[in-house]
Amino acid sequence: MKYNNIVIAGGNGYLGKVLARYYRDLAEKVIILSRKPQPADGNVETVLWDGKTEGSWTAVLQGADLLVNLCGKNVNCRYTAKNRKEIIASRVIPSLLLGQVIAGLSNPPKLWITVTSATIYRHAEDHAQDEETGDIGYGFSIDVCKQWEEAFLAVPTPLMTRKVALRMGIVLGRNDSVFPRLLNLVKVGLGGRQGDGEQYISWIHEYDVARCMEWLMRNEVDGVLNCVAPEAVKNATFMKLMRDAYGVPFGLPSPQWLLEIGVLMIGTEMELILKSRWVAPKRLLDAGFNFQFSNARHAIHDILSLRV
Template structure:
């Protein structure tokens, strides 16, 4: 085994399972910090925590190679005042707690990755946003990201390298955005959303996992890192690719007014669909990271071929 211990805080969700599967054969032990107990599966075990209070779970961080924090309420909801408060607190409170605990450990994690969001950048249709020149946007979701990253970097962990991994939309087989887009295609609703000119900054689930190992191995990297495929794709092209790959000849478009109406009924916000996220992973590419799926065409075909 290459690594001693990988810790996934809030790792019982979709991306946490992707990461656990990736490291299963690379680490002696994988620890998931979760609010819900679970039986061990091989070298993967779950320790219960609440993300607010210190407890015996902190011993799991001792001697770990990598801590990945995935905590946070799903933003796929209506931004009511209650949901806004929960979205913020579910990110900031565990981040501050982990920072306070790490500062007191004898053998703290070598690297702490906080999974944040590439939505922190402005709506961009003119040019891509990278870590150095990207412009921060405005609005509730951007404010969440700003507060989240501020809390992360203000924690005092001098012996632990820290990376805020600004994740794009993860494309995978079992959960996340892609199965929902595929369902639209299956029911003949897989046309463009809005005018279809908004960019989607995406990343295949295998690259989302693999790049964390790359960051662990490349100790010169720290701070903010964008985690997206090298080429964003316009919504119109993405939906056409999914239709073609699945063998559906047409898809009805969804104008913005209809999306707003539908968002109210299904309990989400149109921003998640209509905002143009054009993000460039400059630090990853400049460091030599080789993407498994750099092209959206190959990513879509890979995911669909294993779903049929």
């Protein structure tokens, strides 16, 4: 099946590039909405926007089969007052803008997906958090997710535009994000557990992210969905799986006191390392989505086979 335009707002980052590669052979055009110009690459084109105001870019949304919103300042930073304001604004403002534009289109996108975060749930070591029974947590990162989803879900759009908020887990891929950074630690013998290693990691293979979005185009599901693999694993287990797959027999652990020094040096927050994210994709599984990578060991072996 050949799709019409696939539009990716804020698509110049890691996940946007994953989606562009996946959809370029499945769609007439893949259009990236970006603040920075990029040369066309076959049927993958960049259209300029500022994420704040309407402009000529709105024309690309007419008749699109899919709009994916990936906008948002990277949360891998210190939560200063300035960064907090930018993190929230960079998510809420584009969501409201896209909703405003879609409401005025004669032929709006059939499906609008906003990628939010599975970190909206509480620190969980007792049982998995799903969309129906999960407990929303507290703190800044949760407040971001709540405002983000509220802006997306509350903005009025035409009935023909279905809306899905994907609460994304940690996306695993070879080229960027968390995986190559952990792999670098493994390579130099520092790939042991972080903290006590008991915190859960809810992850998803990058290929399953793209497959999930395509599946959603063909299945009438809407609302909030957890986009994570069915098998969450503890940090200590995950690091051992990486060491085993790469052939490194040991990895020095990073106790909490050392991590506290490290996060200050690299400009990030402890929560990003030690929060236990145990999340279950109940609604996706109930609706019949089949993950190609549901097992962490298989996902890690697959990613390591993709030499770049």
